[in-house]
Amino acid sequence: MTATPVIQAKHLDLTFQTADGPVHALKDVSLDIPKGAFVSFIGPSGCGKTTFLRCMAALEHPTGGTLTVNGMTPDDARQARAYGYVFQAAGLYPWRTIGRNIALPLEIMGYSKAEQNKRIAKVLDLVELSGFEKKFPWQLSGGMQQRASIARALAFDADLLLMDEPFGALDEIVRDRLNEELLSLWAKTQKTIAFVTHSIPEAVYLSTHIVVMSPRPGRITDVIESPLPHERPLDIRDTPEFIEIAHRVREGLRAGYEDA
Numbered sequence: 001m002t003a004t005p006v007i008q009a010k011h012l013d014l015t016f017q018t019a020d021g022p023v024h025a026l027k028d029v030s031l032d033i034p035k036g037a038f039v040s041f042i043g044p045s046g047c048g049k050t051t052f053l054r055c056m057a058a059l060e061h062p063t064g065g066t067l068t069v070n071g072m073t074p075d076d077a078r079q080a081r082a083y084g085y086v087f088q089a090a091g092l093y094p095w096r097t098i099g100r101n102i103a104l105p106l107e108i109m110g111y112s113k114a115e116q117n118k119r120i121a122k123v124l125d126l127v128e129l130s131g132f133e134k135k136f137p138w139q140l141s142g143g144m145q146q147r148a149s150i151a152r153a154l155a156f157d158a159d160l161l162l163m164d165e166p167f168g169a170l171d172e173i174v175r176d177r178l179n180e181e182l183l184s185l186w187a188k189t190q191k192t193i194a195f196v197t198h199s200i201p202e203a204v205y206l207s208t209h210i211v212v213m214s215p216r217p218g219r220i221t222d223v224i225e226s227p228l229p230h231e232r233p234l235d236i237r238d239t240p241e242f243i244e245i246a247h248r249v250r251e252g253l254r255a256g257y258e259d260a
């Protein structure tokens with residue numbers, strides 16, 4: 001028996017109605033994301049990557065097809081706090097300390113102070129920010145702020161993490177370090193991760209599955225299952241296996257343009 005996929009999209013379609021006419025963002029998108037996978041979405045700007053992630057989070061509603069998250073509708077999954085969401089910008093409240101930023105969703109859900117503190121300590125440890133609880137966001141570097149926003153997304157301990165280009169604004173050295181840390185966090189927590197990126201090396205380095213999308217209307221042109229081992233030092237990027245997968249991603253991106 002195969003387990004229910006964490007995300008299951010079948011013939012998903014989404015057209016936005018705008019003042020300038022309809023915008024066809026997603027077209028016939030079908031995809032299963034198995035439990036424990038690290039899935040990256042890569043494609044040109046405006047191809048619907050964020051829209052697809054927002055559909056999983058019930059922040060957008062498809063106009064066709066079906067989508068389930070942990071076997072539930074996205075709305076039910078949202079109610080059940082079935083996922084954590086990390087945005088492009090860290091989005092921390094500047095007047096709250098790092099600890100109080102992480103506590104905010106827990107406060108809203110009525111968690112006791114003791115439970116809040118326990119969870120804050122646990123997630124700060126997971127993102128290697130122990131000791132920074134009482135600092136304000138502006139006292140942290142951009143990379144540390146993004147780690148704090150990952151900690152906030154982990155606070156509910158949901159099995160699914162949705163990450164929309166979380167490291168896009170960071171310089172390459174910081175990004176490399178956060179990529180390594182994210183892989184180790186993924187290995188430690190065994191979460192399922194859906195991750196949007198523009199970077200081919202980032203997608204290949206992090207993922208078990210790479211989903212290549214075409215220009216608008218966003219369609220899936222290739223799903224690459226990575227043969228790389230789970231244990232990945234950064235210099236794996238210089239190996240022929242890595243370069244071959246990166247090449248296939250690039251080909252998939254090019255094919256998407258040619259078919260458009």
Ligand SMILES: Nc1ncnc2c1ncn2[C@@H]1O[C@H](COP(=O)(O)OP(=O)(O)OP(=O)(O)O)[C@@H](O)[C@H]1O
Pocket residue numbers: 016017018023024025043044045046047048049050051052216
């Ligand atoms: N709320 C909305 N109303 C109207 N159009 C929208 C809305 N949200 C997204 N779009 C349009 O849908 C298309 C897909 O947008 P989306 O942000 O999902 O792309 P993306 O692949 O994530 O892009 P990027 O890589 O630049 O972040 C774009 O053409 C965008 O302008």
